[in-house]
Amino acid sequence: MSPQSAAPSLPSWATWWQRPFPNANTLLLPGRQPALIDSGFVGHAAETAAWARSQAGDVALVLNTHWHSDHVGGNALLQARGAAIAAGTPEAEAISRRDPGCCAAEYLDQPVAPYTVDIPLDDGQVLRLGDTDWEVVRTPGHTPGHLALWQPEERLLVVGDALSDYDVGWVNLALDGLDAAAMALASLKRMADLAPRVILPSHGPMPADPAAAFAGALRRAQRLVDDPDGAVWYGARRIFAFALMIREGIPADEVEPYLHARTWLTDAARLLDLASEALATELVTTMLGSGAVVLRKGRLLAAADHTPVAAETLRVPYPRAWPSVGPR
Template sequence: MKTSNIIFFERKFPSANMILIKDQLPILIDTGFGSDTKETEQLMKEAGVSPEELHLIVNTHYHSDHVGGNFHLQKNYGVKIAAHKWDADLINGCDPEACCADWLDQPVEPYRVDKKLKDNDEINTGSKTLKVLHTPGHTLGHISLYEPEEEILISGDLFHKNDIGWLNIFREGVASIQRSIESLDRLSMLRIGQAYSGHGPQIENPLAAIDAARNRYEKWLTMPEKISWHAIKRIFSFTLIIKNGLAKEEIDNYLLKCGWFQDFARYSFKHQPEEFIQILLDEMIRSGAASWHNNHLIAVTLHQAPQKKWMSKNIKPRDWKPQDFLT
């Protein structure tokens, strides 16, 4: 394969992966978690692009691990941000549902979407053109990006090399699984030599990964409880990552305050939330998603916990103010 100026950065949680298009008009696709902005800048500089040179940031979707660096890059360097129009309207309206931040209890610093994208839009990087593909499922405003010359796909969290994006039936709708399948079917029609997803390594055999993802989703159509288990374990693991674990004595009170936990307990698993706490903890341990260390529940997946000082800000879109967007 010829040398590409599409540079892929595989990152540890809580940040999502990042892709830099090093061209006349440099573009950064996704910006990681908010606590990792210094690393985000350093990765770009090591690749030969300084933050002030960025022409545009493109977000595949608005979850905190993909948009967390937006605030820093927009406020300090005036970088424009592009996202699907459905995400953009929620973000720019400071809607409490933006980024699902309240429901997920994940901090996101304020940013503004400058360029609203829709299906089949094109993004010019100088010598390349990225095609915007609306691929809902993981979120309603989820997009993928396709570069036809090198046959490269940037798939966000629709599918990964050995996993699929978790589905939020409470915020994205119960049809999110059908949307995911339709999005995968659309991508399967493309000539794809290489794919980069939001988590995990690059995907050398994208069509095989798409087929595996589709098969898994189709099985879930008849086993909806698996959708919920897949989602809740990933949400709780991410919580344990950004909080650097939870002490045993604080877990009950914390979970009972979370919208995601209440919804999954009551509506997916038909339990009172108080009853479901131990069921979730047992499954986290059984599946290897978490383990106990000195009476603290810790996420097992490779990660680097955010600094307590950064997490103490606890900023959500309901806290955003218009002046936050001034640069």
């Protein structure tokens, strides 16, 4: 393997767990105050907690790059076992007031178990994670509260869903405004300027060449700015594929009724100036045609590698039914 393609190396005090969907990758920082960055999907919360404990003992802090279901699913269990939760201030405030839109859980139909945020995070804040200091870098775009984490001595950059070796995060133009794609692009430029030695993305492997990964991500992000309709389609494909993953597919004759009931699809259809029914049909047809979804034994399934989810683990309340947060 050439030096250019060699896998990046992490210091001994960082433990990386690359996980298939529907989980986000997890970074564990053992030490006097063991910290976990992102906690996976609710259906695998017990697995996340057991792994972290086997590696570092009791987790003192869970820090979320953002509040989507694949990043916060272990929060409730780990918090019940004594961990504090840290998140970007906009998301922390919404969770504290139990905003029905928390985590976009109901909007995306992606379950999240109730949790609270103990430590709101602002841009430039320095945190002790494990035995090392990390700087919070606000990187809105994929969500308004999305953040990255920068470790300057080792030049490690946790980027959340902002980019991966093969992709950039989808943007929600309906919920977050038409400038969400431009914000995501600006966030990528800010992160690229840090010139990290190692990029730690939420999905897929650590890129072998960080500069090349940023160059590719900037091109993709610019396309989302230049083509808002393409950005809407991109998000719809990602959301629908995730829905299929966490349910081990949906019966073929129930797929379009399922889609018709989704607010995210209604919003996407409005932005594309299509009828919801027409968008649902086209979404299924194009994803079958591309191989992103497959029809097998009467069920439509996501083709991407993913870990099965037990159906009973999805039975958690939407945020509008979460218990209120008392004084802290």
